[in-house]
Amino acid sequence: MKKSVKYLKAFRDFVSRYAVEILGLLAILFFSLSFITPSYEYQLKREKHRVESALHRRQKLVEKYAIKALQQAPDEWMSFPDLPEDMVIYKYNADTLQSWAHVFPIGNDEINVYPFTYKLQYLSNNNIYNSPLAYVDFSERFVNLGSDWYVINKQVSPSKNTKIITAIRVKTEFPLAEKREVTNPHLRFDRGFTAVGVNEDESVVVSGLEGSPLFSLSNDNPEALMAYTAILKWVALFFAVAAVFLMHLRSRNWRSFFIMAASLLFIRLAAVLLSAGSGGGELFSPMLYSFNNAFSSLGDLLLNNIFVALLVYGLFFLRKRIKESKLAGGAFVLLAAVLIFYIHYVLESLILNSNLVLEPFRINEISLYMVLCYFSFAMLFLALLLVLQMAVDRLFPQREISLFSWRSVIIFTLAVALFMVVEEGRHGREKEYDRNRVNTAKLAASRDLALEMHLRSVEKEIAADPFIALLSTANGTELIKSRLMDRYLNTSLLQKYNITISLCGPSTLINLSQNSNPSPCFGFFAATAKDYGTPLDEAIPFFFYINSPSGNSSYLGVFTYLDQEHNDVNRLFLEIEPKYREDLFDVFTLQNGGKEGSGVDPRYSYARYSAGRLVNGSGSYIYPVTLPDEYEVGYTKITKNGYVHFINRLSDYETTVISRRVQSFLPYVISFSYLTIFFGVVLLAATRRARRSDSSRPREHSLSRRIMLLFTVSMVISLAIMVASVGAYAVRVRTAGNRRQMEEKITAVQNALTPLCRYTIRLNDLQPGEFISTMDNVAQVTNTDINIYDAKGMLLCSTKPEIFAQYVIGRRMDADAYHNIVHISDQRYFGTEKVGDFSYISTYAPLLNERGDLVAIVNVPYISRAGDLRNATSSTIAMIINIYLLLIIAAVALGAFLGNSLVRPLSEIRNKLAHLTSSDGGDRHISYRGPDDELGILVQSYNKMVDDLDESTRRLAQSEREQAWKEMARQVAHEIKNPLTPMRLSIQHLMRLKEQNHPGWEEKVTTIGASLLEQIGTLSDTADEFSTIAKSFNETPDVFSLDELLKEQVTIFDNRDNISFQYCCLPSDPTLKARRHQMARTFLNIITNAVQSIEGASGEGSVAITVSDALIDGSKAYRVDIEDSGPGVSEENLAKLFTPNFTTKSSGTGLGLAICKSIIEQSGGTISYHRSDKLGGACFTVLLPAYENLDGAAGEVEVAS
Template sequence: MNKSKKYGWISVALLVLSVVFIVISLSTRTPADTESSAKKAERVLASRLDILQSFTDKALAADPAEWLDIGRLPSDMVIYRYVDERLQSWVNRFPISNDQLSSGMLFQSFLNPRSALRTPLGELKEDFSFSNIGSKWYLAKKVIQENVTLIVGLEIVNTLDTRSFSGINPRLRIPENHSIQELTNSGGSPVFVGGQPQFKILYNSLSSTPPVSMPYLWLALAFFLTAALFFLLAEPSAKNLIIELITVLAVLLAFYFSGAKVSVNSGLFSPLLYADGTVLYSLGALILLTLMLVMPIWSIFIARKDLRSFLDRYPLGVFRVLLLLAAAVALVAFSYVAIKSISLNSNINLELYKIKEITWVSVLVYLLLGVLFSCIPMIFTMLQPLTSRLFGFHQDSMSIPNRIGFALAVAIYFVSLTACLGFKKEQSGMEVWANRLAVSRDIGLEMQLRLVEEKIADDPVIASLSVLPNAGAAIRNRIADNYLARVAQEYDLIVSVDGQMDLSLLSGGEYISPGSRFVFKEGSDALVVYIAVFTYYVKNYGPYHIMLQVERKGDWRFRGYASILGETAPGEVLIPPTYAYARYQSRSLLSFRGNFAYPVHMDDELADAVYSKEDTHMKSGGFTHFIYVVAEDESVIVSRRTIAALYYAVSGIFIGLITFLAQTILRPRRRKSVFEKKYFTTRLNAVIMASLILALVSMAALSVYFVYDRHEENRRTLMTEKINSIASSISTRIRGARTTDDLRSNEVLRLIEDVGNNTNSDITLYTPNGMVFMSTAPMVFERNMMDSRMDGEAYRNIMLLTSRYYIQKESVAQNKFYSMYAPLVGEDGNIIAIICAPYTDDTYDFETNVVNHGISILSIFIFLLLFAILMTRRVLDGMFLPLLQIGRKMEDANLDSLEYIQYDKEDEISSLVNAYNRMVTDLSESSRQLAEAERDKAWSGMARQVAHEIKNPLTPMKLQIQRIMRLKDRGDSAWKEKFDEVSKMLLDHINILTETANEFSTFAKLYTEEPTEINIGELVQEELAMFSGHEDITFDYMGLDDAVVMAPKPQLARVFVNLINNAVQALDEFDGGRVMVSLRHSVKDGYYDIVFEDNGPGVLPENTDKLFTPNFTTKTGGSGLGLAISRSILQKCGASISYSKSFALGGACFTILYPKNK
């Protein structure tokens, strides 16, 4: 199968795939078809429940006295095992704070005394039911076997899951525009499990899900565009180019305008992902506009040869050059607009050195830009023949230097542009942070203080306590328990009574509102403080005063669960730990945060730099500082480490390498001969390249692994030291505690808060049964953001294996972190609690740095690898050049073109070169002798041929003359009658002798004439005009008028005359004869086809192989040398001639394949 047919079938197959994906995209989004979704969910649930049942069987078969070990249970399944109604083992966890089976074992949560006394697991039955357990809905049931009870559940809905609109378990494969509700809801379709309805699937009419599946539709578009390109590859003509472009642009425009009408949650068309006006209304629109630019250039590039042959007829060369250059400039301009728009109007990161912010969308944008820039080499490839013809400028756009230059230009362009735009975007973000940092007051807290202020002032218990000495702690507990319970989790409450109050703290404060007792102040350490003085009139004692300080706890935002979950208090600014900031009042440091040593007092130079302009930036101390003046005498400085030039260089190297490799892979290649494919240098290059790649990649991998392993080891050491320090600090301050109940007090809560502040950690205490009962971050448990029961594997290691500490990686809301566990041992040596603290002390993102390190090493190594390969190839080519020359010259060698090899070195190859040169000398001498012998033989044969050709007509001529002479001698009067007949016969034979002499004369003059530049079309028409006297024959010419070739004109004219004359002679006995000569571009690149056809009898099949053999002829007269000489002339011109049956006229058809003038 030829390429044309192959590409045609590929095009059809891709088009069929496109249609299939369109059908799939429509069938997967049937808005109100909840019935089919329910049936599908039943099948999926049956499969999932079978898996759960297999684990349930393992749990029932396990020894109830041992910890449950059933293998890796899927994360959406939970198994609890109870022995005698006591929870003994668990795999995964239910999000509830009470997992007992009966209410008799309940206790009120210390975290939330007002929690309901409910046992959701005890309400389950022995058949699956759709049950609400905490923040999730499960298909759950109870399995009882003797004294063992299993609670098993399969997660159906997670109400806290923000990854989807409905929170449905993604493993159930229910469409996003559907939701799951209880059976009591109207509408929808029920889902049956075990023959019983469990829940309903409803169509969510409020969801913004598009009516079609966009991923499948994009795949359909991709297959369609690829099919269009293969359609053009099958037959790259100007006609097919127009058809393809009209179709493609129509589809893209339809897709573009329909995309503006789809819903918000429609993938690439979502304006939430990216939007910039009505034209670039989404990332999908940008992709389609890019394809509208790319597809015409790709298509024109494919059909460039046929298009060039058409356009070459018109003198528009300079205009075409300018048009192509304008297209290249337009592509670069469009890329600039696209990069700028994406960088400034979306959260899509295009700065490759910020690895952590790279997403699949970033990769998609870079692929899109790569497709766009792939058009530029194509444009310069199409420019080559024009610049060569118009300006004499010859340049291969895909040569190695040009590929390197283009890759370098692309790398510099992308890195510099994305860096500048990224910095501009960062400045805008810094400005927002600065404005928010300038406002330090907590409005939510102030509202709470205003609500409880009068209640505290009227509290009789506090009034009574105020007269007692050292009553500050008791009053603080009263206020915390009754009025500011939530506030006490985020703020320290400090109470001072008469004689202990420092009224100077009130100076410089600002009342939060008129008539309020509370004064707002901001400490020098950036901590917010609210202070109030309450006066109580106590009977028999008089007035007494207390001072209440509500002070923000230090570093709570950057530690523990808040930093993991990204939680902040209302009005607070969560700044990544890679940034630092400082607030200055005039020149004095007001507050700061982070790892940069800001000056306490600005010097003149710094103050001038800060306050001379409103917004600016500067670099110092390895940091980049963004400076914002937020008031006349107040400024905010946000700082981060300056990005090293190495990261820019590595990004450029990476982009350059990808560009260079893409050009190398996609560039056209000449087909290598079998000899070249088996070159020794090719194999040696391959071995060296494979060895270098293996060595360099191994070094890079080992380097990254070593750095990562060393960091993990160091981090584990730090975590070990930290959990031991926390456990030791708590243990030393709870001496005398014997049971868990001894820890249920506010004093212990304040103790762990104090330890947490000192160690910069959140601390959680679990009971010996694994249930949380105290934490410095209770909100994350009350909101079910963290499970109230500790991890089962950690519990097993601490309680059953009695490990002194245990560290493991856990995840919450797709955030991974390390949790540290340690036992808290009571006075009698029993474990009375389990300590847990998340590790959040990493001062920098090590994983990102490891990735940066790995990419940097690999990029540099690949760059060095390419350099090494180029150098290796150059050295090997120099070493093996003589061998290559020997091989090529031996492959192309003939007795007329034996060449010597110049090699001046004395090494192992020189002996081979010398032997080859000696062989050439010997062969040259042998060929000279052979040529002389062949010439002698040829002249001998020529003489015999000439004698034969002359002798043949002379014999009958002699006999006829002798016959007339005998008749005359006898006086026979008949000799006069025979004289005219003999004279005619003699003249005919003389003509034959003349023609024979002319043929040999032509043969003798072969190869002596120099080729000249001639217009082959004009020559054919001139020769046809010579035969115009044959009125009974029609002569036609069709073809090109500007076909120029190099040829010896007299000899090529003789070839044409010979072929035309043969056709005329074949039509002598035919009426309505026709001879047609055609001149066209050959299917073989770089050649013309010259076709001679007639409607005569043609050549018999058995004679076709003898046509070009000397002395063979089918005519009654002639030497049989015409076609043989014609083929010899053409071969010397680099052309060829062949015979076939004419399909158009039915007679003979001779086709000459003649090379074009380069």
Template sequence: MRPGILLILSILVLLAGIGIGLYALRPAAPQAVASQIASHLEDELDALDAAAQRITAGLEAGDSTLVDSERHHFYLVHGERLLLWSDNVLVPPLRLMRETTDTRLVKVSGADYIIRRWTLSNGAYLVGQLPLARQYTIRNDYLNPEWNRRIFPRANISILEPSASIGTPVCIADNCYFRISILPDEPGANEHTRGLAIAVIAVGIGGLFFVLWRRTELVGRTRPDLAFVMLLAGTWLIRYGMTQADFPGMFIRFDLFDPQYFASSDLNRSLGDLLLNTIALFSVCYYLFRNYARFRSIRFLLSQPMLRPALALVAALLFFFSILFPSIVIQTVYNNSGIVLDIAQSLRFDALRVTAQVALILSWVCAFMVAHVCMRLLISASSRYVVAIYLIAGAVLFTIINEMSGQIYRPTLVIGVAYFLVIYLTGFYRRLRRVSYATFTYLFIVIVTLAIASTVTIHDFTRKEKIENQFRFASNYLIDRDYFAEYLLQDAARKIASDAFIQSRIASPFLGKEAIRQKVRQVFLPSYFNKYDVEILLFGPGGTPINNRTQVTFQELLSAYDADGTSPREGVYYASNPASDITQRYLVVSEIVRSGVPAGYVVLELLLKKIIPENVYPELLIDNRFQQYYRVHDISYAVYGRGLLYSSGTFNYERMFRREYLGDPDIHLRGIVLGDYVHVAVEDGNNRVAVVSSPVAPPQFILANFSFLLVLGLSVLLVFVLIQGLITLIGGSTLFFSARIQLMLNLAFFIPLFVVSATTLRLTSQASQEQLNSEYLGKSRSFGTQLEVMLTQYTDPEERDALNFENQLADLARMFNLDANVYDPEGHLLASSQPAIFTNGLASPYSDEEAVRRIRQGENQMIITERVGSLQYNVSYVSLKSPVTGTLIGILGVPFFQSQASLEKIQIRALANILNVFAVMFIVLLVLSYVVSEWLTFPLHFITRSLSRTSLTKTNQPLTWDARDEIGLMVREYNNMVYKLEESKAELERSQRERAWREIAQQVAHEIKNPLTPMKLTLQQLERQLKNGGDVRDKIPKALDSLMAQVDTLNEIASSFSTFAKMPVPDIQRVELVGLLKRIVDLHGQSGAITFRHSQGEVEVLGDPQLLGRIFSNIILNAFQAERPGTPIRVDISLERVGDNWRISFQDNGKGIEPEVADRVFVPHFSTKRSGSGLGMAISRQGIEQMNGSIYFTSKPGEGTTFFVELPAIRP
């Protein structure tokens, strides 16, 4: 298809996509959205009914299991008891399930769902639950809003009660289940329409880029540098237009194109934009990589001695910046997102992390291509000994620029210099024209270099991020007061004191007081305080405790804070000198007055939770909207006043940390490393100093990052090898035998090692999981053994004390460093050591139904995976039996919230070891494969060298090979061939001598015949005149002159043939063409206008330097002698690579060669000039052919002639 037509089609498709997009972005019609939701809701309710019918039939038949699915959940209720449940994450309140008659909306604990009830024949009823949405009161990495995507086309919809006065009703057959409220400017089209708009616009943009690329190729045939500028400008315009239009983020928000997860600039508004920009840059770099040698601008700069230094300096500078580019990509990701690239931190590869890794690999490819181009230009623009000077100058300029901009550059500088020296000294930069093993060795060195640079950058940013987290942790958790919390607490104290319900409850001696605690926790404490452990204490008007955990009176508690704290706000006390295990402590006092008479006190004691996890996963209860979690799981900390006030963690501050270290300024600025720990310190206004310490990253983890990146790069190289193999197979060309051996050896190692590594990791994970499960069960069993006595007392109606049992459970959990939930034999919660999980609505007060069923069937312990939000964790369930009767009295559930993290740590350690072994073994095998290939191919090289010396003009020696193997058989056959060749050579030499003498005799006769004819005519004329008696005295001198001239001609012919016959055999050796041609040009520079253009540094061929010099000089002299009258002669010499040959072109603007004599140019003694022997071109042709080359020409009469000399390039 013609580019113009394709351009028009692309524009039309793009306009159509924009039209669809505008339609998709039109404001949403609430009624249409409600109708769409109602249709989806009807489908889901039908599925709920179908599942209920199957379960009902099973229950009527005696089956006591409820089938669970992601779409809906079921609960079996009889009387006042919940008998069965298929899901224990969000169980509807029993009261609502009893009161529901058919179908209703339930909004509780931030969750919205529909329940429907079916009555069974035995009086029980089945309740089905259809989740709609859930808004957690806490927001963090694990707790985010959830929406039923099968029902709602978008997530930003508010679900309202069906009786609400606002919103649009969602109805099915006149039954309105709820109302919805959407934003006024919310797009009205569904995701399918917006997806279609994205697809159509993407096709249009792809068509435009394809047209741009085709046009670039067309222009690049004659003006590649102009085509490069076109491609660069066009690509930038396309990407600029996409980012300014926020495509595709304007149509649909998903993580890849969501600025919430990544945004660094206008061009990198999301991680998807970063990937697209990297792909666009890759296309530009690829074109530069393939065509830079043909750029006229570069050729011009290389041909100008005054401009070469500038080109070399710019090339050196860009070389270092190209090596720096992947580090900049890593820096951009780390500075503008929470994406983790360190393999030692996380093994979770979500779409964002995979995209970041792909962008990093693309930046590697771009860096390699630009670095290769810059290296070739630097070498071409300078001689061998001046390259180092320009490299140093580029390094100095690179240092100055980065010092001024504040960019981290030192590792890149060192790595770049080392990389340049290795590639330059080994000559691998010349190994890309033909795919061989040297090519893959070059690419392997590139991968190793970029992997080292990226590893250093990732390690630096990981360490920097960890130290910054330590500083923030010290400032925000150990030093600073929580001013916002103080404001909220003062407001809460006033509201609690004026609450009528609390006033009546606390004043009545007959009403329970637990309802006061529940209301205070649920109504007056916002989710901001989830980062605190809150204890609600109630006191009577005289200060006596009311069902508190301790018997401390109100006056004793208040006096402790008066002596040990400050009162920043009325009714709010802050402890400035906390206890050894507390960082921040607040006390809030609300005096309750009823009818003007003091009725009691409600006191809130808030203790900041420890971030270092000991028996609970802390970030599960921390709201990231108000408090950032710093992702530091392995820190220790201490607070110093006049001495060590308190410490926490594994680091022993008393023995391993000296107070003098606090006087080091670095510990307050950037941290210091002491042994295996990094320490930072922050001081507050009260001369308290918080020290936070974390372990230094182990060397094997740093090496694991390098190994992972190396494997990633090798995987890309493996794909390249497969693609190149297919291209080679389709094209009919082949790789060198040694290259095939080495590649096969590498693949034969890489693939099995990859499979073995993956299998080992999987088996290690399974074994680790089994070990962790066994450990969990052991801890739970020990915990349950001691708990059984307490539970036995609790189940005794005469000794039951719920508060005492909860305190005993909490103390026992702290002693075992565990969390624990105790359920009755039916799975209903009795007590918990971490009630915040339940009071915050993160879990329901029921155990897993499968655990209850299996324990009833006789199992005593098991591990079951449960979920809170997106956090999966293991729960160890253990049956609790009476020590006296042996009957089941309860079920112990021990949640191991850190189980996934513990397993991941083991997997990271195993993967690090596997990757390190993989990398080391692969590098060793790479060297070994090279040695093996050299050993295996030595006989072939040996025979090749012998065969190259085999000639009909020299004596051929037989080969010696002692081994009786396949090579020995081939050698014996070769020796037999040599003996036969010697016999054939003797016969051939005899016949060739005879033929040569005949040809020479014929040529000599032909050449001698020309002067003999005028000699004979002169003598015959003299003879006739003598016979006639004429006077010949006047004619004799003239005749003698003519005879002498012809004799001289005969002598010249004889001398020429003697020279041609005695021409020596060329002395074949390595010849550097560029230097040779420069010397020839300098030699003839005074004879006329002559130029030499080339873009190569050094070019070596096999030939005779003296003979080549004479041949080139002869061609140049012939050109000068072909000058047209009135037109100054000009000779242009160029050198270029053509296939496997180097071609030297000598182009002049002379009079040219006539077509009728073109076939005799290389014939001995033919010449178009009046002088000369006519042997110059014949000798040139013979010499070039003896060097396995060729010489030919093209000519246009009146315009000029171009002679071409092609010589084979030396293969690597």
């Protein structure tokens, strides 16, 4: 374990040391790999292998279900509730469908009927007499059934009675959908690939489990296969940006800044070239956003924002190299103004020229692109904060103003959020005004250009069709319609239209309404074409666009056929009218996953007026039947009845209106809250490192922070639980409401149709006309659609036959519903059915005769408006989130207050304990006015401990003073005794010589007198040393220049030829507040020791004195290094270096360094020794607190007494 940690630390250190080189190599590596691209054929083979492997796994899985079905009794219902949705299984007993799991979108699932003729209804394969499953054999095949493509197979039991047809859906085609084709995700088709019929290229043919070729792989966009090369290039650009930015971050000089700027410019140009090719994707397409050449896509906007922010960050890292002057401050203010203008310019262009939703309160529409945009703007706002900090530092150099403090960042975040909300609101209304101008014009322009092109392509063939000409003489309207639908109008473009055919002879009359007299058929249609029609082709006017005063825009086809038998002319009028009924259960809605096709935002209501009368309308606003004449021709915006109306009066006859509710102030508050949180998190996280040196902030693991964190986490967890609960409750209420609504509708339909089945024994006993008429009436009254299935589960009739005609849904009813209704005899069945990826609710109920026999099964499908549920839920959740945000803010404030109130006594105890040993004589007791709780007991215990400690300190101080005087007396006695002994011996020796009258004793007097004088000098020096110690406590501290003091000491010694002095000081004058005389004596003593050390060794050398900046407990200080080239201090003497009476010289008291240390420590500094790296000798390092007088911004450093 220790080795792993060691290796991990070594690896981390290696990466940290060579990060720039590593990032650069990664950029080169990925860029090189982007040019090593596999061939198109290789990628096709790889795609074939992946799809083929996935298909084989699905085939094995469906085969297991088939074996289970074959092992059942022939008449036993097959039930596989866990069958995957992409699989279909049909079980036949004696060629009759007995049970099924999921359904094929086909009209006939018989397997023993091979059609040789078909009914003259729709002369195509869209009729119930075609049985495609009859052609399925015992080999795997790739077939098209309705809108789906399957890999299908058939198995049979040993008795030949039970047959199983299994199928795996490969893809689904939706001709009306935005996404026209959806492949099966279980088959792992890569982007752009699809399955087509087998072609000649065997390399892309996918084979089945049995080895049979099934389908080929096709890709309409081969360039998409090379998309990963573009990804590699983008990754390389990312590493390149990181490398150049980190390079500048380490160097932090102007050279690295300009290199970084040039590199970023080069990388930006490379990104332009890369995005212009196939490597841009949707992010770099003009579909999301486009403004000008510099901002041609959303990707360009994001890159521009990021590079601008990086340039500002790089400049911020050079702030110490920029002189502190008013001119520099003004330049930074100008830069901040330019940056604000850029942010405003880009934000305005993004709001007005993109189709992105940028309002945070629309929670259900938040996208990744929106988050990326906001993050890029967060980088810009961080850059603005850095520029403002640099400007403040230079405009107010005397004051320490930090814009990175909690308070400053929070105020800046609130200003940023307010700015974004105001800009989004102002430009959002402007964008809405212009967008609805276009939308109102689109509502008025109801011409379908795609349909018109199709009609023009077939009108000549319709006019020349001999079969239609023959049927026109026999009044074969239905046959003509079948012919038209099969040959000419069989297109998905007509799914949104109703088609009516009228055959008119010379004297044919038609009833325009129930109360009007019959009118000539030809005259009516001719007048309609003349008065309101516009021919699609002026040269051949067969089809006309009809814009009637009623507002019902439609198309009218006029065809003339010669009746040779009667020598007369018959005319065929083909009316194509849009389906104006707001209907969710239609082909378009199902194929588009429930999306409505009006093109208007669901939040809006809209209406269309023709000649001042309401033609159609939709939405929550109730429009008046007639439009007032007060509106002039043109586009205008008004507020009325709590709605904002965008009115576009195109002419005196045509007016369209789009309306929405007046937006309250709450959405702006919601957006402000969300933006405050987002920008606050980003800015606080980005400036966190700048706040680490702030000693006033709470410690990481302080009790107050834990209390505040506890409140915050509790509220956040409560918010998450509340949001989840509200969402689940909303879904549950919506589901219950839908079920209740479906119950009411199915009951109404069942009550209306059951009387018609009361005496029915067989289906043939039903009166088709009465039954279908009643079904249509009930569907209209209940505003729903109805499907009727027979007792075998096959479709009989429907109010939406086009859905089944287009094979969007199969004619066989849901298997679970059939099983529950027929076999279990349930009265209701509620289930969920799917079309592609879209789900809808479906309800079934039986229709019984008077004997209780099942006659038919009624089905009511219902497509829930998921948008309404999302909007209602999101608005509720947004309101809850905002309430909880306020509660979180209150909880943080309350937590901070309670935490501070609880921690304040503890903080006082901590601070008092930190200074408990000081002898300032101040009051160290804590005053606590709270209740007599745990904190009160703790404070009382602390105060008692302080009293006990004071008493102990007093006693200890008295004992130490007595011991100090004893030690002092001993040292004085020792220092005096040392010279007195030789003096006594010398005098005694001189006296003996005199008593003995020794010759030459007079000469000895001079020698002994000189020795006595030397010893007396030693006694005097000893007295001076002790006098210095005593005086050092009485001198008053002064403010003086450290530079001048050191220069004075250097001047004293810098007169020797054998010793050179090097002195280096700071550019700014370092100032101290200490006892100047004692400090001078300290440095003089240290320099003297250095000189004596050199002279005692080699006699020649050098002394270096260096002054630099330093820190003492986070406060500003100065460092003085005094180095020499002498021998230094031996290892065995290091421990005794600063103790009294220690000296390595032959003379001296040994008190010098001890006195120096005492003086320095009394001044709040420290002294230490180490070997000099520069000169090789001794190096004494002295740290002294700086004196700063900044008008109260920073206090003085007091000298300890």
